[in-house]
Amino acid sequence: MLKKLLKKLNKIPGSKLHEKLENEEAVRRQVTALFGVLSSLYGPDKLVLRAGKLEALSLMRSSSVEDRIMALQRIVFENPAIEERPTPDRIPEILNEVEEQIANTLARKSVEEELERRVNDRMQEKHEDYIKEIRGQLVKENAGPENAQTLKKYAKLEKLDTIKLSKSTYELVRPTEMDQIVGQEQSKRALLSKLASPYPQHILIYGPPGVGKTTAARIALQEAVKLGSSPFAKEAPFVEVDGTTLRWDPRDITNPLLGSVHDPIYQGARRDLADTAVPEPKPGLVTDAHGGILFIDEIGELDPVLQNKLLKVLEDKRVSFESPYYDPDDANVPKYIQKLFNEGAPADFILIGATTRDPSEINPALRSRCAEIFFEPLVPDQVETIVNGAADRLGVQIEGEVAKTISQYTIEGRKAVNLLADAHGLAVYKTQGELENVTIGQDDIEEVLRMNRLVPYVKEKTEEVSELTGKIHGLAVAGFMGSVLEIEAVAYPAAEAGKGRLRFNDTAGSMWKDSIFNASAVLRRITGKDIADYDIHVNAVGGGKIDGPSAGVAITLAIYSALTEKPIPQNLAITGEISIQGRVKPVGGVFEKIFGARQAGITKVLVPHDNRRDVPANLEDVEVHCVQTIDEVLNIVFESQQAFVAS
Known part of the structure; x- marks a missing residue:
């Protein structure tokens, strides 16, 4: 519309500066045309109101050209103070000024209308997007986060x-009660x-x-909950985790055990938090275990720095x-994030850690905060009981x-x-998938053992021969496993007196050599x-590594037997360090060594008197003697005299 008005304005006679008014009629037509443009620009009603406001209404309706020109000036320039009537020689100039002002107004109006159109278009787009977003949110609130995909x-x-x-077979046969x-x-009993x-x-x-260990800890919590004296609630959690899998970032970006903070920029916190740059703490397993038990299996494999961090949580x-x-x-x-940052996350739990490591390998600070319980290795009779119980829970028959x-x-x-489960699978396979009345036979378990390429765990059994000269059983320990060490010696008169040779297998280690030299000094005193x-020649059968002095008494007895040709009972084993004065000194691992002797079928064990508190109670199948000197050892081994017996 404005473009049409501009064209109309350009067609008004005399609108160009170089044009001149030829007569009064031409001026009247030009003035009338200009009022027509203003009427189109403002509208007839608004033009009248505008003229009245600028005191130009009477002038606009006058029959005098000069009055109408003054009305144009007041309306176009918005100046009611214009009172000077235009002279004939000024009329062309005034009309040109009015036309230019109207042209500027029209141009400005055109630009404003274009901008307004664009603004309206953009606002309409934004409005439609907003409506679409609101609809999406309403659909999401009603339907949840789900969609077809x-x-x-x-x-x-x-x-x-x-x-x-x-x-899992182990899940089926896993104990559900302490018994x-x-x-x-x-x-x-100690755990409970x-x-x-x-x-x-x-x-x-x-x-x-x-x-x-793990099963006992789980059942112990269930039993403790039943007691009124226990602080554990009925719904107390039991959180189980393997220490070998607990990895953490030193920058604390991730820590599944203790918890970590998801920063909004690098780690992608929740969208609503990331948009407002708010970090989000993520509590860890120690908070999950709040009010209950946190069980860490293989806690000895836990990163040392992470162990120290865990100690801080145990304290606080x-x-x-x-x-x-x-x-x-x-x-x-949010308030919950403020609370986590200001007060921290609660982590009041009882830690139970299980490990196959020796206590000396565990962080001393951690040990000082914990009670220590030792689970014993299983002996063959106990393994048999486990197998029979598992067979009952599996519902299968096994041969004797x-x-x-x-x-x-x-x-x-x-x-x-697991071996029983393998044999069960083999038996089912042989019956072509028949599950009724499955019996696991001796041939089934033998085939499983061959497939797994297993060898008997206890390699050294007491021989059928009751006594042998120059041969004795020592005792060794590795971790929680005790074992029997076969030591033998032979002695022959030297070809020339005073030039005899002492030989031993070097692979047994330096402590082995020291024990032999100590034994030599003791033997000269007791035999002359x-x-x-x-x-x-002294030999550790199998080249066993002797890491400590605990084979000293056994070596002394083996050489003594070879020199005096007195046979040693083969149902006997001994452990202890020998001093050059013939005293039996204490050694480590006595508890485990006795279990190793039991597995090997040993019925009599000699241990240092200072280790008497390490002897397991209620031993029915092993006779344990606590000795202080080599003379007591000789009395028990060769003369069967009364000796100190462990109670």
Whole structure:
């Protein structure tokens, strides 16, 4: 419309500066045309109102050209003070000025209308987008975060969950009551007593794998909950994690054990928090275990720095969070995030750690905060009991020697159950998938043992020969496993007196050599013989590594037997360091060594008197003697005289 007005304005006679008014009629037509343009620009009604406001209404309606020109001036220039009537020679100039002002107004109006159109278009687009977003939010609120794709994937996962190929045999036979855990009576009692107290203690459980440490801890919590003295609530959590899998970032970007902070920029916090640059703390397993038990299996494998961080949590019973992005004065921070940053996350739990490591390898600071419980290695009779119980829970029959055979190849309850499961699968295969009345035979377990290429766990058994000259059983220990060490010696008169040779296998280690030299000094005192007159060869069968002096007494007895030709009973084993004065000094691992002797069929064990407190109580199948001197040892071994017996 404005473009049409501009064209109309350009067609007005005399609108160009070089044009001149030829007569009064031409001026009248030009003035009338200009009023027509103004009427189109403002509208007839608004033009009248505008003229009245500028005191130009009467002038606009006058028949005088000069008055109408004054009206144009007042309306166009918006100046009611214009009162000078135009002279004929000024009329062309005034009309040109009026035309230019109207042209400028029209141009400005055109630009404003174009901008307004664009603004309206953009506002309409934004309005439509806003309406669309609101509709999407309403649909999301009503339908949730699901759509056709997510529901399809969910249905696929549901279908996968219905497909079950197998169930873990160990899950089927896992003990559900304390009485079903075999061979750990003292340890179970100690564990229950520490959790049943009104002030339960953090606990470290030591022991070989597969003897029930994890299961005992889980059942102990269930039993403690039933007692009124225990602080554990009925719904107390039992959070189980493997220490070998607990990895963490030194920058604390991720820490599944203690918790971490998801920064809004680098780690992608929740969208609503990321948009407002608010960090989000993520509590860890220690908070999940609040009010219950945090069980860390293989805690000895936990990163040392992470262990120290865990110690701090045990002391404070809370986990603190820090982030450079956290602003306590930010109004966008939710209350729960403020609470986590200001007060930390609660972490009041009881720690139970299990490990197969030796106590000396565990962080001393951690040990000082925990009670320590030792689970014992399993002996063959106990493994047999586990196998028979597992067979009952599996609902299968086993032949008489199957459990005994399995007990000869492992000391782990878990491994014994797995061997039974393998034999069960083999038996089912032989019956072409028939599950009724399955019987596991001796041939089934023998085939499983061959397939697994297993050898008997206890390699050294006492021989059928009751006595042998120059041969004795020593005792060794590695971790929680005790074993029997076969030591033998031979002695021959030297070809020339005083020039005898002493030989031994160097692979046994330097402590082995020192024990032989100590034994030489003791033997000269008790026999009166100079071993320099003999060629003596001492051997540790299998080249066993002797890391300590505990084989000293056994070496002394082996050489003594070879020199005096007195046979040694083969149902006997001994451990202890020998001093050059003939005293039997204490050694480590006596508890484990006695269990190793039991597994090898040893019925009599000699240990240093200073180790008497390390002797297990209620031993029915092993006779333990605590000795102080080599003379007491000789009396027990060769003369069967009364000796100190461990109570």
